Amino acid sequence: MSRRSAVNLVRLGTRAASLLYGNPLRRVHTAQPVAGFKPEKVAVVTKTTRYEFEQQRYLYAGLSEEDLTQLLAMKGSSYSGLLERHNIHTSNVEHVVRSLRREGMEVRVVKRGEYDEEVVRWADAIISAGGDGTMLLVASKVLSNDKPVVGVNTDPERSEGHLCLPVHYTHAFPEALGKLCRGEFRWLWRQRIRVHLEGTGINPSSVDLHEQQLSLEQHSQAHRITTMDSRRRTGTLHDSFSKTSLLPIRSLNEIFIGESLSSRASYYEISVDDGPWEKQKSSGLSICTGTGSKAWSYNINKLAEQAVEEVLQIGKSQAGLDVPLHRDIIEKVTDEYNESLVFRPDDTHLLYSIREPIVNRVFSSSRQRGFASRVSVRSRCWDACMVLDGGTSFEFNDGAIATISMSEEDRLRTVVLEH
Amino acid sequence: MSRRSAVNLVRLGTRAASLLYGNPLRRVHTAQPVAGFKPEKVAVVTKTTRYEFEQQRYLYAGLSEEDLTQLLAMKGSSYSGLLERHNIHTSNVEHVVRSLRREGMEVRVVKRGEYDEEVVRWADAIISAGGDGTMLLVASKVLSNDKPVVGVNTDPERSEGHLCLPVHYTHAFPEALGKLCRGEFRWLWRQRIRVHLEGTGINPSSVDLHEQQLSLEQHSQAHRITTMDSRRRTGTLHDSFSKTSLLPIRSLNEIFIGESLSSRASYYEISVDDGPWEKQKSSGLSICTGTGSKAWSYNINKLAEQAVEEVLQIGKSQAGLDVPLHRDIIEKVTDEYNESLVFRPDDTHLLYSIREPIVNRVFSSSRQRGFASRVSVRSRCWDACMVLDGGTSFEFNDGAIATISMSEEDRLRTVVLEH
Numbered sequence: 130m131s132r133r134s135a136v137n138l139v140r141l142g143t144r145a146a147s148l149l150y151g152n153p154l155r156r157v158h159t160a161q162p163v164a165g166f167k168p169e170k171v172a173v174v175t176k177t178t179r180y181e182f183e184q185q186r187y188l189y190a191g192l193s194e195e196d197l198t199q200l201l202a203m204k205g206s207s208y209s210g211l212l213e214r215h216n217i218h219t220s221n222v223e224h225v226v227r228s229l230r231r232e233g234m235e236v237r238v239v240k241r242g243e244y245d246e247e248v249v250r251w252a253d254a255i256i257s258a259g260g261d262g263t264m265l266l267v268a269s270k271v272l273s274n275d276k277p278v279v280g281v282n283t284d285p286e287r288s289e290g291h292l293c294l295p296v297h298y299t300h301a302f303p304e305a306l307g308k309l310c311r312g313e314f315r316w317l318w319r320q321r322i323r324v325h326l327e328g329t330g331i332n333p334s335s336v337d338l339h340e341q342q343l344s345l346e347q348h349s350q351a352h353r354i355t356t357m358d359s360r361r362r363t364g365t366l367h368d369s370f371s372k373t374s375l376l377p378i379r380s381l382n383e384i385f386i387g388e389s390l391s392s393r394a395s396y397y398e399i400s401v402d403d404g405p406w407e408k409q410k411s412s413g414l415s416i417c418t419g420t421g422s423k424a425w426s427y428n429i430n431k432l433a434e435q436a437v438e439e440v441l442q443i444g445k446s447q448a449g450l451d452v453p454l455h456r457d458i459i460e461k462v463t464d465e466y467n468e469s470l471v472f473r474p475d476d477t478h479l480l481y482s483i484r485e486p487i488v489n490r491v492f493s494s495s496r497q498r499g500f501a502s503r504v505s506v507r508s509r510c511w512d513a514c515m516v517l518d519g520g521t522s523f524e525f526n527d528g529a530i531a532t533i534s535m536s537e538e539d540r541l542r543t544v545v546l547e548h
Numbered sequence: 549m550s551r552r553s554a555v556n557l558v559r560l561g562t563r564a565a566s567l568l569y570g571n572p573l574r575r576v577h578t579a580q581p582v583a584g585f586k587p588e589k590v591a592v593v594t595k596t597t598r599y600e601f602e603q604q605r606y607l608y609a610g611l612s613e614e615d616l617t618q619l620l621a622m623k624g625s626s627y628s629g630l631l632e633r634h635n636i637h638t639s640n641v642e643h644v645v646r647s648l649r650r651e652g653m654e655v656r657v658v659k660r661g662e663y664d665e666e667v668v669r670w671a672d673a674i675i676s677a678g679g680d681g682t683m684l685l686v687a688s689k690v691l692s693n694d695k696p697v698v699g700v701n702t703d704p705e706r707s708e709g710h711l712c713l714p715v716h717y718t719h720a721f722p723e724a725l726g727k728l729c730r731g732e733f734r735w736l737w738r739q740r741i742r743v744h745l746e747g748t749g750i751n752p753s754s755v756d757l758h759e760q761q762l763s764l765e766q767h768s769q770a771h772r773i774t775t776m777d778s779r780r781r782t783g784t785l786h787d788s789f790s791k792t793s794l795l796p797i798r799s800l801n802e803i804f805i806g807e808s809l810s811s812r813a814s815y816y817e818i819s820v821d822d823g824p825w826e827k828q829k830s831s832g833l834s835i836c837t838g839t840g841s842k843a844w845s846y847n848i849n850k851l852a853e854q855a856v857e858e859v860l861q862i863g864k865s866q867a868g869l870d871v872p873l874h875r876d877i878i879e880k881v882t883d884e885y886n887e888s889l890v891f892r893p894d895d896t897h898l899l900y901s902i903r904e905p906i907v908n909r910v911f912s913s914s915r916q917r918g919f920a921s922r923v924s925v926r927s928r929c930w931d932a933c934m935v936l937d938g939g940t941s942f943e944f945n946d947g948a949i950a951t952i953s954m955s956e957e958d959r960l961r962t963v964v965l966e967h
Contacts, residue, residue, distance in 0.1 A: 385811055389809065390808065393938070411847075412847065412848075425811075428830075428831065428904045428905070428906050429831075429904055430855075432851075432855065432859065433905065433916035433917075435915065435916050435917060436849075436851065436885075436916070437859055439885060439888070440851065440856055440859045440860065440863075440881060440885055441859065441860070441863050443881045443884045443885055444859075444860045444863065444877075444881050447877060447880050447881050447884065448860075448873070448877045448881070450860070450863070450864065450867075451867070452863045452864070452866075452867040453867060458863075458866060458867070461866055462859060462862045462863050462866055465862045466855075466858060466859055466862055469858070485847045485848055486847070486852065487847050497852035497854050497855070498852075498854060514811075516811040519811050519812070522811070
C-alpha cells in the first residue's frame with residue numbers, strides 16, 4: 130500500500146497504518162524455518178465439472194446423452210469440449226492422489242457434495258482439487274485455525290486459481306509434497322470474516338447457491354411472511370426480534386450485501402468502526418479480506434485504461450498538468466491504481482466498498498471505499514441477501530443488522546511454497 | 549460530448565461524430581414555434597406509494613394496522629412517516645387533476661395496476677404522477693411515437709424525477725398547462741431501444757418485477773426444462789430454436805443483461821455494430837439510450853472523487869510532477885468526467901458498458917464502454933435475465949441471442965417547457 134493511500138487510512142490508528150505502510154504487499158516474510166509437514170490422513174475434495182453438471186441437469190429432465198449433445202451444439206457449446214475439460218480435471222486429480230499415496234499417506238477422495246464436518250475432523254490436511262470456488266467451499270467447513278488447506282488448480286487453462294498453488298505444481302505435485310516435507314514453505318494464516326446478525330426480518334437458515342443451481346429461486350418473501358405469521362399466532366412476535374446470533378460461517382473472500390435481484394438498487398445504512406450511521410443507496414456493499422481484495426472487490430473497484438486515460442486528459446486541461454499521455458504511461462498509472470486495491474491476506478483489516486453509489490439530491494456523498502476493523506450494516510432492502518464468498522446466501526431484509534468483523538481464531542491455515 | 553471523448557468514438561462514422569461533437573448536450577434546439585397543445589382527454593397514472601405497498605403486503609399476511617405500526621417501528625421505519633409521504637403524493641395528484649379539469653379536460657385517474665393499452669388508446673395525452681419509475685411504466689405501454697407523455701414528480705423530497713417536469717410545477721401545475729396551451733414548449737422525442745431475440749433457451753414470457761414484489765422468485769430453471777421437455781415430446785425441439793422475435797416492449801432507459809443473482813458473474817459474447825464476437829466475463833452488460841445515460845448506466849460508469857484523486861496523484865508521481873492537487877481541482881475533474889457519460893435523449897446511439905469486467909489470464913481485455921448503433925449479445929449464462937428499464941425481465945440463458953437497436957418509430961413523445 131503506497132503513501133498516496135494516506136487518504137484511505139484516515140480511520141485507522143497508527144499501528145494499523147504502520148502495518149500497511151511498513152510492510153509492502155509483495156514482500157514475503159522471511160520467517161524462521163518451518164518444520165516439515167507430513168500429514169498422515171489427507172482428504173482430497175473435488176469440484177463438480179461443468180460436464181457433470183450438465184449431465185445432472187438434463188438427465189433430470191429425462192433427456193438422453195444424444196439429446197444432450199444436440200442441445201449443447203445448438204447453444205454453441207461443445208459436448209466433446211466439456212468432456213475434454215472433465216477428463217483433464219479427473220486426470221489431474223488422479224495425479225495428486227497417486228502422489229499422496231506414494232508418500233504413504235492415507236487418502237480419501239470426496240466430491241464436493243459429500244464434503245462435510247466429519248471429513249474435516251478425520252483429515253490432518255485437506256486438498257482442494259478444482260479452482261478457486263472449490264477452495265472457498267473447502268475453507269467454508271474448516272472453522273479452526275490449525276487445519277491446513279492446500280489448493281491445487283486442476284484446470285489451469287480455464288481457472289484463475291488465485292487461492293491455489295502455482296500452476297506448475299498441478300502436473301508436478303510430488304515437488305510440492307517434497308517442499309512440504311522438507312519445510313521449504315511458510316504458513317500463511319489468511320484472515321477471515323465473521324458476521325453477527327440481529328434485528329427483524331432475519332431468516333437464519335441459509336441457501337447454498339452452488340447446491341441450489343437447479344432450483345435457485347426461493348419464495349423468500351412468502352417464507353418470511355409465513356414465519357412472522359406463525360410467530361404472531363404463537364405470541365413470539367416480540368421475543369425473536371432482538372437476539373443477536375453469530376453466523377456459523379466464515380468468509381475467506383468477502384461478504385456482499387445487496388438486493389438479490391441484480392437490477393434493483395439497495396438501500397441500507399452503514400457505520401464504520403462504530404462511527405455515525407449513514408444512509409446509502411447503491412448497487413450493493415462489499416466487505417472483503419486481504420484474500421478477497423483480489424476477487425470480487427477488485428473487480429468492483431478497478432479502473433479500465435479507458436477511464437484512467439480520460440481522467441488524466443481532463444486533469445491535464447483542468448489543472449494544466451503536463452502529464453505525457455503515451456499508452457505506456459496510461460498502462461502504468463492504471464496498473465499502479467489497480468495494484469493499490471490489493472492488500473495482504475494476513476492483514477487484520479476489512480476493506481469496504483460501496484458499489485456504484487447513487488448520489489443525488491436525496492442521498493449524500495461519502496467515502497466510497499476504505500479500511501476498517503468493524504463494519505455494521507442495517508438493511509433497508511425489499512429482498513436482499515448477504516452472500517458469503519459467492520456461495521452461501523442469507524436473507525437480509527428491512528431492519529436486520531449485520532456486524533462484520535475479524536477474529537484471530539477464524540484464520541485459515543494455508544501454505545506458500547518457497548521458490 | 550467534448551473533444552477528448554474522441555477515444556470513445558472510434559467505431560462511429562463521421563456523421564455520428566459530428567452529431568455528438570457539433571451539438572453540445574446542454575444546448576436546447578431553438579426550433580420553430582410549436583402550436584399550442586390542449587388535449588381533450590387526459591389519463592393520469594398514479595404510482596403505488598410505499599404506504600400502500602406495506603399495507604397490501606402485511607394485510608396479505610393477516611396482520612392488523614396495529615401490528616403493522618409495531619412491525620415497522622421495530623424495523624426502524626415510521627408508519628406515520630410512510631403515511632405522510634402517501635398524503636403528500638395524494639394531494640399533489642389532486643392538485644394536478646383539479647388543474648386539468650378546470651381547463652375543461654376530461655380526466656381519468658388510473659392506478660398503475662389498472663393502466664393498460666385501453667387507457668393509452670383512450671387518452672390524447674398521459675400524465676405520469678409519481679417518480680421516474682412511474683414514468684417508465686407509463687412509457688412502457690405507449691408504443692407509438694405520437695402520444696405525448698408528461699411526468700409530474702409527486703414527491704420531490706424523495707424522488708429524483710429526471711424524467712419529470714421540474715419540481716416547481718408539482719405545486720404550480722396550471723403554469724405548466726398554460727405553457728402547453730400557448731406553445732411555450734418544445735417536443736422532445738426520446739429514442740428508445742428495441743430487442744430481437746433468437747436462439748435456444750428463450751422464454752418469451754416476461755416477468756413484471758414491480759408487480760411481482762410479493763413473490764419475486766420464479767422457478768425459471770424448472771420452467772425452462774419443462775418447456776424443453778414438452779417440446780421434445782411433441783417433436784418440436786428443433787423448430788423452435790431458430791425463430792427470431794421482436795419483443796413487444798421498448799426501453800426508455802436501458803437494457804441490462806446479466807445473471808439474475810447479483811453475486812454471480814455473467815458470461816456472454818458481444819458484437820458491436822456487426823463486429824467480431826468477443827467473449828466477456830463481467831457482472832453484467834448495460835446498453836442505454838441518451839435518456840438512460842443519466843440513470844443506471846451513469847451509476848455504473850461514474851467515478852468517485854476518491855478514485856479521481858488517486859489517479860491524478862499516481863499520474864503526477866509517474867510524470868515526476870510535484871503540483872498540489874486542490875480539492876476543487878479534483879471536484880472539477882470528477883464532474884467533467886462524469887458529465888461526459890451523459891448524452892442527449894434524442895441521440896440515435898446506444899451506449900454499451902461492460903460492468904466490472906473480469907480481466908485475467910482467461911478473458912481478454914477490450915473496450916469497456918462505447919457508442920454503437922447496434923449491439924448483439926449471446927448469453928453464456930446459467931440463469932440470466934434481460935431487464936428492461938429495471939421493470940420487465942426476460943429469461944436470457946445459454947445460447948439465446950439478443951440484438952439491440954433503435955428505430956425512429958419507437959420514439960417517445962415528451963415535452964420540455966420553456967423557462
